[in-house]
Amino acid sequence: MPIHYAFLEIQNSEIYSDALTGFNNRRRMEIFLQDMIHNSSPENxxxxxxxxxxxxxxxxDKFGHIVGDRTLQLVADALHNVSDRLHGFCARYGGDEFVLIVKDESDIQxxxxxxxxxxxEKCADLIPTISVCTGSAVCSSGAVTATQLIAQADEKLYIQKEKYHGRIK
Incomplete structure (x- = not known):
């Protein structure tokens, strides 16, 4: 019986974890987000x-996929550290996109x-300069959907990306 239990735990972990970063994956994030929406209110x-x-x-393209993978791992480590300090939830959304869900939204980027x-700085010889853009959406009502929240945050993210690339001021 203990072996069966351990097997089920490993399977569950693989279903909800991103293999590269060890983060929660998009599927787990969607479940967590639904719970957060359900429990949100103006007071929460x-x-x-x-x-x-x-x-x-x-x-x-310039450094290869091994450095690219290490870059994603470094960003994941950074997000994990920020999330821990803010008692948040992190997930890899896909590719080079991540999600952070927190109660406090100030100065996240x-x-x-x-x-x-x-x-x-600890691995400057391996990793090129890295920067990130963020976009956020606040939920204070169970009346919003996960799709709507993600779309709002994504829209703000792409405004920041346009600014980063100098296409808008």
Missing amino acids: PFAIHMIDVNDFKQVN EKIQKEVNNLR
């Missing part, structure tokens, strides 16, 4: 942040970038 709001690594394709920079 939360924020969802979409995080995207800037110029990630260039990292893979700055906190993440600072943590990325701190971790990058």
Whole structure:
């Protein structure tokens, strides 16, 4: 029986975990987000942040996929550290996009970038300069859907990406 239990735990872990970063995966994030929405209210709001690594394709093209993978792991480590401090929830959304769900939404991009920079210094010989853009949406009502929240955060993320690339001011 203990072997069967251990097998089921491993299977469950693989279903809800991203293999590269060890983070929760998109499927687990969607379940968590639904629970957060259900429990949200004006007195109990939360924020969802979409995080995207800037110029990630260039990292893979210039330095190779091993460095690209290590870059994603470093960003995941940085997000994990920020999430722990804010008692949040992290997940890899897909590719070079991540999600952070927290009660406190202030200065997330700055906190993440600072943590990325701190971790990058430890492996500067391997990892190129890394920066991130974020977009967020606040939920204070169970009347909103997960799709709507993600779309709001994604829209703000792409505004930040446009600013980063100098297409808008």
